[in-house]
Amino acid sequence: MQTSDVILDRLMALHPKVIDLVLDRVHRLLDALDHPETRLPPVIHIAGTNGKGSTLAMIRAGLEGAGDVCHAYTSPHLARFHERIRLAGELIGEDALADLLAECERANGDAPITFFEITTVAAFLAFSRLPADWTLLEVGLGGRLDATNVVVPRLTVITPVSMDHEAFLGDSIEAIAGEKAGILKPGVPCVVGPQQEAALEVIEYRAARLGAPLHVYGQHWHVAEENGGVVFQDETGLMDLPPPRLLGAHQVQNAGMAVAALRLLGRADGAAAAMRDAHWPARMQRLSRGPLVELAGAAGLWLDGGHNPAAGIALAEALGRLPARPTYLICGMLNTKDVTGYLRPLAGAAVRLNAVPIPGERNTLPAAETAAAARSVGLEAEEMSTVAEAIEAITAETPDARILICGSLYLAGRVLRENG
Numbered sequence: 001m002q003t004s005d006v007i008l009d010r011l012m013a014l015h016p017k018v019i020d021l022v023l024d025r026v027h028r029l030l031d032a033l034d035h036p037e038t039r040l041p042p043v044i045h046i047a048g049t050n051g052k053g054s055t056l057a058m059i060r061a062g063l064e065g066a067g068d069v070c071h072a073y074t075s076p077h078l079a080r081f082h083e084r085i086r087l088a089g090e091l092i093g094e095d096a097l098a099d100l101l102a103e104c105e106r107a108n109g110d111a112p113i114t115f116f117e118i119t120t121v122a123a124f125l126a127f128s129r130l131p132a133d134w135t136l137l138e139v140g141l142g143g144r145l146d147a148t149n150v151v152v153p154r155l156t157v158i159t160p161v162s163m164d165h166e167a168f169l170g171d172s173i174e175a176i177a178g179e180k181a182g183i184l185k186p187g188v189p190c191v192v193g194p195q196q197e198a199a200l201e202v203i204e205y206r207a208a209r210l211g212a213p214l215h216v217y218g219q220h221w222h223v224a225e226e227n228g229g230v231v232f233q234d235e236t237g238l239m240d241l242p243p244p245r246l247l248g249a250h251q252v253q254n255a256g257m258a259v260a261a262l263r264l265l266g267r268a269d270g271a272a273a274a275m276r277d278a279h280w281p282a283r284m285q286r287l288s289r290g291p292l293v294e295l296a297g298a299a300g301l302w303l304d305g306g307h308n309p310a311a312g313i314a315l316a317e318a319l320g321r322l323p324a325r326p327t328y329l330i331c332g333m334l335n336t337k338d339v340t341g342y343l344r345p346l347a348g349a350a351v352r353l354n355a356v357p358i359p360g361e362r363n364t365l366p367a368a369e370t371a372a373a374a375r376s377v378g379l380e381a382e383e384m385s386t387v388a389e390a391i392e393a394i395t396a397e398t399p400d401a402r403i404l405i406c407g408s409l410y411l412a413g414r415v416l417r418e419n420g
Contacts, residue, residue: 004094007101008081008115015114019168021145025113029121030150032107036121036128040135041071043151044261047143047180048159048193050310051254054246055159055193056136057280058258063265064089065273068133073123073148075116075140078281078305078413085123088132100126116140120147134265142169144182156183156190156212157261159254161199162310163338177202184212191260192216194253215260223256225249230275232259239268242275247284248318282412284318290419295391299401300325303416305409307333309341315406316345326398329353330390331374331407335365339373342407347378351398354390355383358411370407387415 015025030037044059046052053074060070069088077083085092092100100122108118120140127135137153139146142165161177169176177199184190184207192203194217207214215221221234230241230252239259244251258274282305287293293301306315319327327350333339343353355370367383374381384390387405394401405415 001095001098002102004081004098004101007098007105008119011101011105011118012115014108014110014118015112018114019116019141020114021142021168023145023147023150025111026117026121026147026150028111029104029108029113029118030124033104033121033125036124037150039128040124040151041127041132043135043137043153044155044157044265045137045139045148045151045153045183046157046159047139047146047183048157049162049164049176049180049308050306050314051159051193051250051257052138054251054278054280054283055157055254055257056138058244058246058255058274058278059261060136061276061278062258062262062270062274063134063267064270065277066262066267066270068267069131070134070136071127071130071132072136073120073127074138076409076413078409079416081119084119085126087126087130092126096126114147117147139183141165142179142182144179149183152185153183153188155261155264156185156188157193157257158183158190158203159193159257160310161195162308164308167336173198174202178206181206184210186210186212189213189215189264191257191264193257194218215264217253217256221256221260223252223259225252230255232256232271234260234263236263236268239271241271244275245278246280248314248321250314250317281416282409284315287419292388292391292415292419295388296403297395298399299391299395299403301391302402302404303412304404304406305412306406307337307342307408309338309345312342312345316349319349319404322402325400325402326351327402327404328394328398330356330384330387330394330403330405331370332356332358332367332411333365333370333407334358334361334363334410335369336363337365337408339365339370340377343374343379344377350379350404352380352382354393355381356385356387356390356411358408359386359414361410387418
């Protein structure tokens with residue numbers, strides 16, 4: 001039997017474009033497979049620019065804490081493709097994944113289809129065949145024309161919308177919000193996280209046209225840090241909760257969206273578990289073991305995959321909450337991102353940035369360009385060839401440094417693989 005990696009490599013060649021936002025190809029393949037998307041456990045569909053994965057992880061932790069069984073589909077993966085598909089709480093196994101991919105490949109034949117589209121269909125096929133209480137779907141890109149947007153969900157969630165992927169979603173916050181709001185469905189409630197006014201107006205306009213009830217942050221529900229914990233309040237009442245396991249003030253907002261979703265799903269008894277048990281790699285993650293941790297020695301090694309200006313703001317805030325310690329950044333980014341916008345908020349948070357390329361990524365930004373962008377916003381910067389070289393340079397200068405590897409989920413994935 002062929003391995004999933006061999007099949008995935010073949011699937012990458014079925015369409016000349018990595019991203020091509022239409023739904024025709026997905027509908028064609030779903031039809032060939034007798035529409036597994038119509039046989040999923042009740043769906044919670046999550047779109048937005050920042051916080052989708054963390055919010056999904058908290059909702060899943062809350063549902064599981066309440067005793068429910070969840071399927072989950074997320075992207076991109078970090079170390080292995082299997083991370084994208086979680087069946088009844090467990091990552092999909094190699095044999096099951098290879099069989100599903102082969103089945104989808106046979107049904108598709110040689111017809112053009114993007115990698116994300118055909119692998120999304122494979123996830124739907126898996127979810128349709130194994131009982132569970134819920135299916136959690138994270139939008140890949142945008143919403144309106146995303147391959148996941150072929151379902152009729154029980155609940156939708158729109159996390160904060162900001163500028164990102166402008167080449168595909170539009171060059172204004174209104175245009176991007178319109179794409180995210182494309183997951184709204186008639187009569188299906190939607191939890192809306194904190195939004196810029198222009199984005200919220202677009203979401204509210206589309207919801208009104210569809211008759212989709214909105215539950216909006218600041219109007220229908222509120223969340224805040226208080227006395228070391230989190231206080232959530234909506235029309236049902238007030239909840240005192242433990243702090244989120246995931247770090248950063250932005251995670252309090254994500255936690256609020258998760259709790260609002262649990263309330264609407266009738267699973268508020270899982271709210272404390274949503275705070276306590278959620279795990280989401282490469283979001284201000286402290287690495288505790290592995291070759292790179294050993295190389296860092298006494299230095300603390302952290303990892304974050306945020307890559308847009310809003311993520312830079314959240315990251316700077318999270319660093320400001322940690323105990324005082326000299327902080328150094330190891331940063332690698334893609335050339336499709338707003339590098340200066342991402343780095344500007346971090347200018348006052350670090351002693352220096354060591355710029356690296358992302359190994360194996362054709363769209364990596366050269367280290368020299370990342371370093372130049374850092375200097376342009378007032379960050380001292382040096383170029384390095386690898387993450388390991390950067391760690392060695394930092395620890396030679398400041399053995400007890402805090403080292404944060406950041407700038408890209410693709411870099412985060414490489415680090416996790418290298419670190420075992």
